[in-house]
Amino acid sequence: MSPLRERAAVSYVLAAPGGLWMLVALVAPTLFIAWVSFWASRTFALSNALTLANYVKFFTRPAYVRVLGDTVEQAIVMMLITGVIGYSIAYFLVVHVRRPAFQLALFLLLVVPFWTSALIRTIAWIPFLGVNGVINQALLLLGIVDRPVEAFLFTRTGITLAQTSFYTLLATGPVVYTLRNIPRSLPEAAQCLHATPLRVFWRIVFPLTLPGVVIGQILVFLNVMADFATAQAIGGHKLAFLGNLVILLYESGQLTFAAVVGVLLMIAMLLGVAVLLKVVDIRRLGAP
C-alpha cells in the first residue's frame, strides 16, 4: 500500500469520538422520545405496552392540529420573507458594493447583531412592540395613528417581525457564497449576446445561486419550526407552536403526549428538509 494513501483504520479512530458523541447525546435520546411516544401508560417504565392511541388523540383534537398547521404556516411565511430580503442583501453586498472596505464594514454591521444571544435579541424587541413601545410612539408622533396599535405584542405579526430580524441572515450567507463563485464572464457573455439584464439574472445568475438559496431556506425552515422562545416571549402565553406545546405538556407532567408532539415536529422537519435537499447536494459546498 502506498504510504501516501490515507489509512482507513486511522480514519475510524479519528471519526469515533464525534460519532459516538452524536449517537449517545443525539440519536439515542431522539429514538427514546419516539419510543416513549407509543407508551400506553403514563407511568415511567420500560415495560410499558405500546399503542397508537396517543397519536390518535393528537389528530382528533382540532386545537392540537391547529398548532401543527400554525407552525408549518409560520415556517413558510418566514421562508418567503427571509428569502426575498436575504437575497436582496446578498446581491447588493456582492454585486453592487465594489470597495472592499465598504464591503467589510457592511458585513460586520450585519453579522455583529447576529452573533449576539437570540434570547437577548428577543427581549430587546419587547420595548419596541408594546402598546407604549417605540413603534407605537413613533406612529403617534408621526400622526399615522391616533391611538396605540395593540397588534404588535402578543400577536403573530409581532412574532413575524422579530423572526425576520433573527433569521434573515441565515438566508443571506449561503447566497453570498454562491454569488461570489460566479465568474464575471458568464453574465457578461450573456449581455454580449443581447440578453436583457432581467433575463441575465433569471437565466444565468439565479440558477447558479440556487444551491445557496436552498441551503438558506433549509436553515430558516429548521429554525422557525423549532423556535418556541420567540413565540413564548413575544406571543405571551397566548400563542403556541409545536415547541411551546412540548413545554406545556412536559411541565404538566404529560410526558408521553409531549413525546408525541416532539415526534410529529421532527417528522415535519425531516419532510421539509427532504423536499429541499432534492434540489442540491450540500456536501459539494466548499469544494474548489
Added chain:
Amino acid sequence: MIPWRVRQRLVAATLGTVVGLFLLYQWLPLLIMAVLSFTGPEGGTTFPMRGVSLHWYGELFRVQMIDDFKPPMARSVALALACSITTATLSVAAAQAMRARFRGSGVYFYLILLGVMAPGLLVGFGVALLARMFGLGLAWYSSTFAVHIVWTLPFGFLTMLAVFNRFDRRLEEAALTLRATRWTTFWRITFPLVLPGVIGAGLFGFTLSYDEFARSLFATGPEQTLPLVIYAQFDRQLQPTLYAIGTMTTIVSLGAVTVFALLFRLVKRRNRI
C-alpha cells in the same frame, strides 16, 4: 427604454435602501435596550426614561436570593470554554477522518450534521427522559455539556471540511516523500496551515454554547446557565435589570468574537511569512 447605466443605478439604490432599512431593523432594538438599561431607579421598561443612572447595573452586582446573575454567568463561561476546546478538537479529528472517505463516511457526515437539524428543545427533552429512565441526575457540566456539543460540533466540522477541501494535498505529500512520519506531517505541516479554521471552530463552540437556551432548557439541573436564568426572570417580570444584563452579555459575546478575530489575523499573518 431606460438606459442601462441608469437602470443599474436604480437597482443599486433600491437594494441599498433594503439593506439600510434592514441594518436599522437589526440594530435599533439592541441600541434601544442599551439606552433603556441606563434609566433611573424609578424607570420602567419603555420610554420615556426617568433619569440616567447605573442603578440597574448596580442591582446586578448586589447579592440577592433569587436572581443573582453571577454564578450562572460563571457557569456559562466555563461551559462555553469547555465547548470551544472540545468542538475544535473533535471537529479537526472528524474532518481529517472524512478526507480518507472511509466506508460509511457518507452516513457519518449526516450523523454529525443531524446535530444542526435536530430541534434543540427535543434533544434536551430526550436527554432528560433518558436520564430519568436511568435514574441519572442532570447538570450543566454533564448533560448540558453533552447537548451543547451536539449543537456546536457540526459547525466546527463543516468549517474544517471546507478548510480541508481547499487544502493543498501536495504539501503533505512532499513531507511524506521526505520521510516525515504521518504524525510529524500532521503537526508540522497540516495543523499550522488549517489553524485559522480551528480557531473558527473554537469560536463557534464558544459563542453557540454561551448563548444556547433551547437545548439547556430541559437538560440542565437546578444549577442553571445564564440564558436560563435570564429567561426565568423575563418570564416572571420584565425589569431594566434584564436590559442591563442583556447589554453586558452582548458585550461579552462581541468581546469573544473580537478575541477570536485577532487570533485569526495573527495566525494568518504568521502563515504568510
